[in-house]
Amino acid sequence: MSVSDQTITKTLSVKEKMKVITILAFPAVIENFFQTALGFVDTFFVAHLGLIEVSAVGLTNAILAIYFAIFMAVGVGVNVLMANSIGAGKPERAAHIAQQSIILASIIGIITGIVTLLFAENLLRLMGVEEEVLSAGVLYFRIVAIPSILMSLMFVMSSILRGAGDTKSPMxxxxIANxxxxxxxxxxxxxxxxIxxxxxxxxxxxxxxxxxxxxVLLGLYIKKNSSITFRKEDWSFDKQHQIELLNLGTPAAGERLAMRIGQIVYFGFIVKLGTNTFAAHQIAGNIEVFSYMIGYGFATAATILVGKQIGSGNREEAKSYAKLTTMITVGFMAFLGLGLFFLGEWAGKFFTTDKTVIEEIGxxxxxxxxxxxxxxxxLILTGAYQGANNTKYPMYLTTVxxxxxxxxxxxxxxxxxxxxxAGVWxxxxxxxxxxxxxxWIRMEKGKWISKTKDKTSPCHPKTKQPKLDDCVNNY
Structure with a gap:
C-alpha cells in the first residue's frame, strides 16, 4: 500500500500534505522502533552467554557499520532516483533503476562476503581485539557476514519500495524479520x-x-507493487545507471562514515573523563536513540516527497513539503525532549544503580x-537534500x-x-x-537542489544514439 503518485505530485492544502507526510512517515517510525527494541532483546540474550560473547558481537557490529554504509549508498541512490523518475511520470525508468540497484547490491554483497571469508580475523585484529575474544568474534563475524548479500539486498529492496512511495511494506x-x-x-x-x-x-x-x-518477503512485495514492473531485458548491467546510483549514494554513505569516525575521535576525550562519565554518556545515548526513530522516520517521508516533486519539476512544492515535514517533526521531537528533560534520570535507573552515573545521565x-x-x-533537511539529488552538501557539513x-x-x-x-553534550x-x-539558510536561499543533469537521459549529449521520440517524451 502506497500513497498514489497523483496525490503526491498535485497541489494539496496544508492539511492534505500533513496527512500524506504522516502516512509515509509513521510506518518508517514504527519500523525503526521495532529494530531498536528487538536489538535490545538480541543483546539481552547474547549477554547471558558472557562478556566475551558480548564483546565479540560488539566488535563485529563496529565493522558491519562500515558494510552498512556501503549498502546504504546504493539504497539512497535508488530511493532518490526512483522518486524522481516516478514524479516525472517515468515508471519504466524507475523500474529499470530498481533492477540495476539489485544487480549492484548483489555484486557489493558478494564482494563484502568474500572479504569477510578471507580477512575476518585480520579485520578484528585491526579493532584491537583481545585474544580471548578473537575466536568467538571470527566465528560470529563469518557466519553473519559471509552471506552479506542478504544484508545488501534488504537495504536496497526496502529502498526500492520506499522510492515507489511504499513505506508500509518495509515496515x-x-x-516479521526481527x-x-x-x-x-x-x-x-x-x-x-x-534442538x-x-x-x-x-x-x-x-x-x-x-x-x-x-x-524473500521484500521480493514478494516488490512483485505485487503496481508501480514497479521488472523486464527481463533490463537485468543486463547498465554502466551509466550504476554510476548514477553511486554518485548519489556515495556521499550519503560518506556522511555516515564521517560521523562514525568523528565519534571514535571524541570518544577518546570522553574516556579521559573517567569510566563513570563514559558509561553515563553511552547510556544517555542509548536512551536518546528513541528520538532518532521519529526523526529518521519523517526524514524517509521527506526524501520520497521532495524526490517526487523534484522529478515532476515542482520546486516550490518540494520546498513546501521539506518545510512542513520539518515543522511537524520539530513538534514531535520537542515533545519528546520534555520527556528526556524530566524523566532522564528515571530512565537511567534501568541501566545502573550508581548514583553518580544516574546524575550525569540526567x-x-x-x-x-x-x-x-x-x-x-x-535529520529532515538531510533527507530533503537527498531527495533533491544533493547528497554531497550534507556530507561536507557533517564532516565539518x-x-x-x-x-x-x-x-x-x-x-x-x-x-x-555537560561540556560533552x-x-x-x-x-x-x-x-x-x-x-535551513541554504534552503531558504534556494541552494539546496542539485543542478546535476540526468546523464542517463536519452537526450543527454553523452548518451549514444539518442532517439528523437525519446527526447520529445523526456522534455
Whole structure:
C-alpha cells in the first residue's frame, strides 16, 4: 500500500500534505522502533552467554557499520532516483533503476562476503581485539557476514519500495524479520526440545535466517507493487545507471562514515573523563536513540516527497513539503525532549544503580532535550537534500560539524574547562544547531537542489544514439 503518485505530485492544502507526510512517515517510525527494541532483546540474550560473547558481537557490529554504509549508498541512490523518475511520470525508468540497484547490491554483497571469508580475523585484529575474544568474534563475524548479500539486498529492496512511495511494506518485513530473529535467538542460543544449544553461533544463524526471510518477503512485495514492473531485458548491467546510483549514494554513505569516525575521535576525550562519565554518556545515548526513530522516520517521508516533486519539476512544492515535514517533526521531537528533560534520570535507573552515573545521565539528557528541535531540522533537511539529488552538501557539513565543531568543543569544554559530561553534550548540541541553521539558510536561499543533469537521459549529449521520440517524451 502506497500513497498514489497523483496525490503526491498535485497541489494539496496544508492539511492534505500533513496527512500524506504522516502516512509515509509513521510506518518508517514504527519500523525503526521495532529494530531498536528487538536489538535490545538480541543483546539481552547474547549477554547471558558472557562478556566475551558480548564483546565479540560488539566488535563485529563496529565493522558491519562500515558494510552498512556501503549498502546504504546504493539504497539512497535508488530511493532518490526512483522518486524522481516516478514524479516525472517515468515508471519504466524507475523500474529499470530498481533492477540495476539489485544487480549492484548483489555484486557489493558478494564482494563484502568474500572479504569477510578471507580477512575476518585480520579485520578484528585491526579493532584491537583481545585474544580471548578473537575466536568467538571470527566465528560470529563469518557466519553473519559471509552471506552479506542478504544484508545488501534488504537495504536496497526496502529502498526500492520506499522510492515507489511504499513505506508500509518495509515496515511489515522488518517487524516479521526481527520477531523471527528474536525467537530463533532464544531457540538456537540456548536450545529447545530436540534442538541443541549453539551458543554464539546460534545467535549468528538466527540473524542470517531472519535476513533471508526478509529478502524473500521484500521480493514478494516488490512483485505485487503496481508501480514497479521488472523486464527481463533490463537485468543486463547498465554502466551509466550504476554510476548514477553511486554518485548519489556515495556521499550519503560518506556522511555516515564521517560521523562514525568523528565519534571514535571524541570518544577518546570522553574516556579521559573517567569510566563513570563514559558509561553515563553511552547510556544517555542509548536512551536518546528513541528520538532518532521519529526523526529518521519523517526524514524517509521527506526524501520520497521532495524526490517526487523534484522529478515532476515542482520546486516550490518540494520546498513546501521539506518545510512542513520539518515543522511537524520539530513538534514531535520537542515533545519528546520534555520527556528526556524530566524523566532522564528515571530512565537511567534501568541501566545502573550508581548514583553518580544516574546524575550525569540526567545532565546529559537535559541538555539533549534543549537541542531536540535542532536535531529534527538536521535529520529532515538531510533527507530533503537527498531527495533533491544533493547528497554531497550534507556530507561536507557533517564532516565539518563532527571534526571541527563537535570534536573541538568536546576537547575545549569537557577537558580544558573541566565541564565534564555537560561540556560533552553542549558540544554535541552546538554542532547539531550549527548544521541545522546552515541547512535551513541554504534552503531558504534556494541552494539546496542539485543542478546535476540526468546523464542517463536519452537526450543527454553523452548518451549514444539518442532517439528523437525519446527526447520529445523526456522534455
Amino acid at each position: 511489515k518485513v522488518s517487524i 520477531l523471527i530473529n528474536a525467537v530463533l535467538d532464544y531457540v538456537l542460543i540456548f536450545g529447545l526440545l530436540f 541443541p544449544a549453539f551458543g554464539l553461533a546460534g545467535a549468528a544463524i538466527a540473524t542470517v535466517i531472519s535476513r533471508l526471510v526478509g529478502v 545532565i546529559a539528557l537535559k541538555i539533549s532535550a534543549v537541542f531536540q528541535p535542532f536535531l529534527a531540522v538536521v 560539524g563532527m571534526w571541527v565543531v563537535r570534536t573541538g568543543l568536546v576537547y575545549l569544554l569537557a577537558i580544558q574547562f573541566n565541564m565534564g559530561i 553542549i558540544a554535541i548540541g552546538v554542532d547539531i544547531a550549527f548544521r541545522a541553521v546552515v541547512l
